[in-house]
Amino acid sequence: MSVRRAKAGDPGHPTSRSFAGRALVLTVVASVAAGLAAVAVATTADAVTVGAGSHTEILPAGAALPTGCGTLSTNPRQFVTADAPAGPVPTNDWWSSLVFKKFDCSYSENLHAHPISYDTTAGGLGFSYNTTPQISGSATGVGEYHYVYAEDFTAGVSGMNAPKVLVDDWSDWTVTPYWSDGARTMTATIGHGLPFAYFQITGGNAQITAKSTPTVWSHSGASIGYSVAGNDYVAYAPTGATWSVSGNVISSSLAGKGYFSVAALPTTPETATAEKASLATSYGRYAHNHVTGTKLSYSYDQAASRVSTTYKYDTTARESGATGTVIGLYPHQWRALTGATPIAQTYVSARGAMKTLVGRSSYTTSAVFSGVLPEIPAVADSSGADLLTLNGYLDEIKGNPMDARGNDTYWTGKGLGRAARIAEIADQLGRTEVRDAALGAIRERLTDWFTASPGKTQRVFYYDRNWGTLIGYPASYGSDQELNDHHFHYGYFIAAAATLAKFDPAWASNARYGGMIDLLIRDANNYDRSDNRFPYLRDFDIYAGHDWAAGHGAFFAGNNQESSSEGMNFANALIQWGQATGNTTVRDAGIFIWTTQSAAINEYWFDVHDENFPEAFGHGTVGMVWGDGGAYTTWFTAAPEMIQGINMLPITGGHLYLGNDPAYVRSNYAEVVRNAGHEPTVWQDILWSFLALGDGEAALAKFRAKSGYTPEEGESKAHTFHWIRNLAALGTTDTSVTANHPLARVFVKNGVKTYVASNITAKPLTVTFSDGRTLTAAAGKTATVGALTWSGGNATGGGADPSPTGTTPTPTDPTSSPTPTPTVTTDPTPTPTVTTDPTPTPTTPGGAIRFLQTGGALAAAAGAAGTLTVPKATDVPDNQPHDPVIFTATGLNLTHEADEPTTFDLAVDADTTVGNAAQVRISYDLTGDGSFERVETYRYFATDAVPGWEGYRETAGLAAAAGTMGDLENGAVQVEIWSPIGSGPSTVSLGSLSTVHLPYR
Structure with a gap:
């Protein structure tokens, strides 16, 4: 999840969300080896070498492992069947509490699949299609909305009393729980966007037990339509079978065939019976075409700057009928849908209206990738008083560019992120001594973390084969025991390494430390299906379109994520690292996650279309997204500045999506002021930097008026002033123009555009924009053309092919062969011992x-x-x-x-x-x-x-x-x-x- 708790020197900062064993808290309570065989090659008693780096497979003294029910810490597969897929079990998913049992040691917590939510019990699978949100709090203070699990009925086998539920199968967005009490068995396949649940049973009749007497509105042959608590469902038995009704129980012998399905309809109590019956018949054509697997594939077309994503369904026909299935699409999907038209009826969900496709086996979305930058160009910092101001800020921090606030993975990451921003802007301004000091701090700290020496317990990574995870110690915010927040923490490491790689490509090579960065990437979001060391896309929910922070998701409200922007920091880190090292597979994985998640954030955290939050909720943004809703709060504070700011930080050139809608930016900032009752008094730099994406001049005025503020822990005044001052000159982002290069953006002010591209290769680069404008950047330079013309920097690392014209989409269905895993040199000598200087006592102005x-x-x-x-x-x-x-x-x-x-x-x-x-x-x-x-x-x-x-x-x-x-x-x-x-x-x-x-x- 993401319990963010401030640490040393943190005036209110969360940063990693998911505190050990945190139950549903805040007002929620009140309101209700294969793929990495080429990487890890030499193993000693203490370390596995990865190029010049290493990690350990011996748990460091005092370190904790994932913990849950029973012997879960050493045997996470105790809750899967013998037929379940091999390899590490998925964690951090919408259904993870089935297999990562934390509090309910027999069954699961509520599983919010959408449009249906489920619960597993001894008697079967509970269904809830709740269309009425529960809203608490106020429109100016802490508040939440939840489509709370309210069970309509349980589907199971007559007489079944299973002592526990296991997992029999899973795919990209479905899961198949398994029940057995020795005499009766049942499997049920459920998934995101599926209005159907598909069952196979033995040992008894199919039985639907409603919480109240169901109203039957259609009862003909093998199907029965019924309503419970105002919600409409249809149960489909095999041909030749019938259903009987007795009180609140509906049952069928299934004509001895052992399979059935149940669907929720997108209808309301006001829907006419004839329309319900028509939908029931339409759905019935696909009722016995059981979904047995789902799979993602995506491609990035660099020339067109578009990401195409295909969602494919594998089905098994239990009897003859139409092909395909019934599919519900989230708003971020149906807004980008190509080549298909949903039916008129929509489902209500915690994410907004879900539109429905009928009779499809796949569908494809196409979304614009609007580009990222290593940093905002210094178009306005070339002369005058502002340059003196900025250089003064750089002078203040050049002796302590990381300003480390802690020794764990999160706070190390925050320090690395701060130093990376300083290195980028110092390079643009020709302040090589400041740049090199920041790069030196990054290099030293990363090298330390990436070296496992005998007996080392601090700043070391440990790989656990049972869980299929790489944990950094000291861990924080449940990154060890809960498997929380790996994408948050490791995103900072990867992003800082990407900056270092541009100036020191040898350090980033596979022969040295590039393989360790690749391990961090694979742990948080493994992009390679053939790699069985880590689950595929651990933290990223493929169908929901965004990350989940909690490892187990064991909460009444489902899984959760607080800082969507730190999730985007990970995606941007993959883009920057892949581009700097020439690894287009990693780059394109980052582009897929970045493009998909930026759309999801605008829908589910910001609701920029004003369509997804319940009308009575009253807020224009949330601090946290839950499986069943959203909350204007955080794990660590009720301050509006931080509730909204936690979805803005860190401020980087990969976060320009925050400015896609400048009017919304201004509205979001105004909500902070309205709810707080004053201008920001904490995290001013984060909020001003965000405001600069909608109104740079206003943000600059606020900075000048209050420049004595205390920076947020991952920020510096140098970077904040650079960001705001240059956006005031550039204007707002123009998403109507794209480029055939991933490190490019367009800005517009007073109707005049400035085109920006960053060339991190050792060769000149010409970038073509979609409106026909071209820009040539010299080797290692960021350059602009248009309203503002400027060139600066000296980053000439590795980099991908600087000639993007004619680039073909890269298929990234990971069954295809990705870029080869880095080759590692086997060094039989002992892992070098690294001297680790004590972390300086954190101090701050x-x-x-x-x-x-x-x-x-x-x-x-x-x-x-x-x-x-x-x-x-x-x-x-x-x-x-x-x-x-x-x-x-x-x-x-x-x-x-x-x-x-x-x-x-x-x-x-x-x-x-x-x-x-x-x-x-x-x-x-x-x-x-x-x-x-x-x-x-x-x-x-x-x-x-x-x-x-x-x-x-x-x-x-x-x-x-x-x-x-x-x-x-x-x-x-x-x-x-x-x-x-x-x-x-x-x-x-x-x-x-x-x-x-x-x-x-």
Whole structure:
């Protein structure tokens, strides 16, 4: 999923969403070897070499593996049958809770396939076609909508009482659960966009048990049409069979043939019976043409800058009838549909109206790929005061380009992303010393992570054969135990490596570290079906068109994803890496994901057409998408700036899709201001950068007026100013013009266009735009022509063929042969030991970070990891400490930042105790005389009853505050944590996970 919890120095930042074992939370609760054989070749006791890099297959000391029910951590295939596909089980899908059982150890959580949602029970498969959303919250504050699972009936076998449900088969967007109680068996194939569920049974009659007495409106021979709770269904038995009705039970012997199907109709209670019957007959032609598999194929036509995607259905005819099936299309699909026309009736879904194709075995969509850039060109930063300003910002950060806030995969990634942006803009401006400092930091950190030496437990990747996954340790946000967020974390690594590859192609070669990058790509979204080391497209839901963040999806509301933009960071990283290294297979996989997901984001996160969110929801955007709906909230805060900003960051040249509709950009920003009641006070740089895609001049004015802000953890003032200043000159993106090169874009201001292309090869490149304009970029240069003419940069790495004219589409049905897996040199010598310098103590202008340590220290360095017990609550007055655990820092000499608040991020856990909470008080002794001049007591944070760290942050709000802040002169700070309510003790994490950010320089 994506529980985003802020970490060191994070004033409210989520970043990886899916906290260990997090049950359905927030207001949801309230409202209801083969493919990589050429890569990993030499194995020692500690490391598998991949070129000059390496990973381990021995779990590092103290590291955690995926955890779930029973022995799931070592045997994830315990919940599949012997007939299930070989290789790693899929995770992070809409149906993953069937096989990655987290809380329900026998069956599954709700499975939101759309248009139908399902649940698995001992008696069979539950159906819900809910057309009425449940809406909570307000139109200006936190709010959610959910098409909550409300069971209409269960389809099964009479008398069946299966002790568990296994998975018998899966394909690109279908799954086949399996039931058996020893005497009776059943399989049911269900999938995204299928109004049908297809059954095969043994040992008894087919039985449909409704939650209320069904209304039968058609009963003729082998089919029966019935309504439950206002929803219309048809059950189809084989020819020669009949259905009988007794009370709320519908049953059939199936004429001894053992198969049937059930379909939901796209009708309403107002639909005439004759129209229902007509649809039932139309559907009936395909009722016994069972869908037995689905498969994606896609191609990128570079000359036309289009992505064609084909969705194919394999069917098995149980008896004679028409070929094809009935298919429901999501909005991002039917808007791009070619060569077919849906019928008039539509299904209601959590993603909006689903249009229906009848009698098809496949369909194809065609979508424009509008292009990405390594970075916005410096058209306006070539001279004058603004250039001095920008160079000043670069000077401030050249000594610490990564500004690392943590040592785990997510926060390492954030630092790498920051350094990559600095390298790109410094290169454009000829600041080679700054560029090389940033590239050096990227190279050093990636090389460290990509080297597994004996006994190394930090900054190391581990491959688990049972799960088919590559986990980086230290992990974060459930990237280990939950298999959450790999695309979020690894996207930053890959994107930074792509920048490095342009300047240091030798480092990125297969003989050195390119193979390790390829492993990260394959783990998060394996593009090669023949590679059985990782599941195909782990995090990307092929049919839904977007990523899912949670590994197991074990929530009442289905799977979820928060930061769609960090998912797009991964897709853009594949494009940039593939282009820089000449790997068109990886590049085209990135283009497919980027093009498909950008459309899905505009539909399901932004609802730019104002058609998909329920009318009463009141918001123009959501912070999170759930399987059954959406939420204007996040896993980590209720601040509007962050709810909306989490789907904007990181700001890169691969995120220009955010500006496809400039009017919507302005509307989205206005919603932040409206809901917050003021201009942004956190993450201003992210929101201004987003606004610049709709109104650069307004964004630039806001930056100039408030340039003393604190940057978001993955940003720098240098990059933000560069981005906003140049968009103010370029204008907004013009998606009506495309190019025959993937690293190109067009901007328009006052009706005049500027054409941009980036050439990262060592040869001149001529790019042709769809309106006939051409642009020639010298080797290694980004160039513009049109309203603004400019050329800069010196990136001359590898790169794909610089002559894109006449390029033919690359078929990427991964049954075809992709670009060969990187060849790896086998070096029999021991893996080199890498010296790992300690991560610098995170510091940031406007704040001093302190870590909770063992022994009650409030220290400047994280120190050793540990835990401390917070005693259970007793009857004490509100907001008064009782048996607190205390952490203290003394001898402090710091200058107070008047505009900065105290912030904190404490990792707390109540294990399985219900009704616990943690509360914190922070006190400032300005002179060290033992008296506190400023005391801040924060509202308590209610913890859940599911084991796993939760993030308690200052966003809980102040309960009380007294006194005045000032400079610390030999002063002291005290942090007290206690249990204000609850029947059991809680735990607080010590070390890197629990920090206090003091408002001092």
